[in-house]
Amino acid sequence: MSRTEILTGNQAAAEGAKLCHIQVVSAYPITPQTSLTEYLSQAIESGEIKAEYVRVESEHSALSVCIAASSVGARAFTSTSSHGLLYMHEQLHWAAGSRLPIVMCCVNRGVGAPWSIFNDQQDSISQRDTGWIQIYCRDNQEIIDTLIQAYRIAEIVKIPVMVCYDGFVLSHTMMPVEIPDAETVDAFLPPYHAHTILSPEDPRNINPVTFPWRRADQDGVMCDGYMELRYKLQSALEAAGETIAAVGRDFAERFGRDHGGLLWRYRTEDADVILTGMGSIATEATMAVDALREQGIAAGVVGLRVYRPFPKAAVREAFRDAHAILVMEKDISYGYEGALCSDLKAAFYGTEISAPIHNVVAGLGGRDVKARELAEVTREILDRIAAGQPEGPTTWLNCRTDTPTE
């Protein structure tokens, strides 16, 4: 039987990891991820779950441990935030390039300098191009459910999955969470079988130097060059969207909760203006939409769950009838605009979608984002559009922008 408990996001993640029969955990403490590693240490030391916990001296080593453990066929888990994720950067590429189904929680936090321990999504967004699947959760129920889905997805498509959720906003906020029963999870998530198990019975040299061109093996069979291997990762990621959606549907059937697969919608049926974002800012936008509708503005929300692979077809469908689009995000691609905004615009290129798209950068380094503020900025932008200003500069929500630039 499933049971409902009041859990923080980090507790929900730990409960999810435990249900997935993780075999090797390796992590290094960093705020706001820390308590997740503590819960798992407790679970392992107390014998509640049987797993190896490697208490490494850095995040770089944490992911290195997961890569090696996964290579011999163990289900591996890690988690981090912010600078810890950036310190893993090299290993993120290595894990994806090795096609290992590692699952990691990224408890989103801003990036220094200067130091910030508070939430935004600059950390995971800046790891966008490492070849990982990225899924953003909007509440603690979605964290536990997504973690269980993540191993299933990762092990089917042979690509590591980053389960992202907002630091403090979710990681340290308590909500009722239904913890699925172990039998249902076991039926949903079969044991891990690695695509290539490194073992003395079948000696191989895994990830050696690979040349630009294809080369023949000892039997004369032509094997991939570096570029074919990159193409395979890319095409697997492109195809992974369908797997993510299918796993989401199967999960919904078995557990009765559907988080939307690639994206979710809120009051979009007749919406003129669509607010969009990832994680808790999208949840906040749903409350802004309720307020806007009370004021007679037909607004809705499209929340993106999956950022990589980018759900191009799904967003084209979801935004088809919008007359205005507001992209709200807790990250910035310095020198341009929010990364999600650019990606959405690219997805709409060449389609009939010609609605004005406005970018709202919000909540950097933990600055509070209120539904009221999202509603206000929506009204302001709609006024600008009505006044014939379809493309405005990126709005920095609730931020003084009249100070000198140095």
Added chain:
Amino acid sequence: MPENLFKVNKEEYMLPGNRACQGCGLSLGYRYILKALRENTILTIPASCLTVLHGLYPTTSVALPCLNCTFASTAASASGLVAGLNALNRGDITVVAVAGDGGTYDIGIQALSGAAERGTDFIFVCYDNEGYMNTGTQRSSATPMGALTTTTPIHTKQQNKKDMLKIMEAHDLPYIATVSPAYPMDLYDKFVKAKRIKGTRYLQMSAPCPPGWGFPPKDMVKLSRLAIETGMFVLYEVENGRFSFTGRSKTLAEKGKRLPVINYLERQGRFRKMSLEQLSQIQRWVDGKWNEYVRRAE
């Protein structure tokens, strides 16, 4: 032929033909390392000359399973192998990490110290060719004073070699040993012993590099021996803190006479710009280390 040659494992795990340079000290030593380790072994190696020796995808010159890892992560990769194998009840497999001096003394030291402090059950092998030889002879913290490298191209290296073995000793490991490709039986015995011990074992192999050090490939064994005759490299082991000389170094300590370091240095092009002051500094440094070893062996 010495009697103990007959006990050496007849299997070859390094196949004929590999991409190492002619006269490579690593290549000769590695052959005997693998013979001592035998089949039930998983290797992990970072970017290094050894990556080149292992070969290009999809062929390899080494018949033991190997996981290539990033430069800084060797000991963490080994930790992951150990954890994964334990989780799968395959803890009987010996996990062996093999890195160069760059991957040990420099970029790999954090992960190595972490794994050693945790008492991870694995063997770490540093093959020390005293510089970044795979990228073309750049200075590392293992490069000896007075050596020309491509990043100390005019003034030579100004600092002494880091004492990595002492750093590893500070981790209170059950087994630490030095080995030389010029003495394969001493090397073989130490690896056989290391394989039987639990916990973190650290072995460091001197790996003379003909192109990087500037000596003819045919002289590799001769030069390896001279390193030991002069005390530039010392064969020893430290078992649970107990120091003992082994092999030729033991003979030297008991009744031999160490040769002056100049006999070793003068045969290598990399020392051609070394100053007399540096020469005497190296001699003093070697004498100091040697005297410390002798005291500890008593």
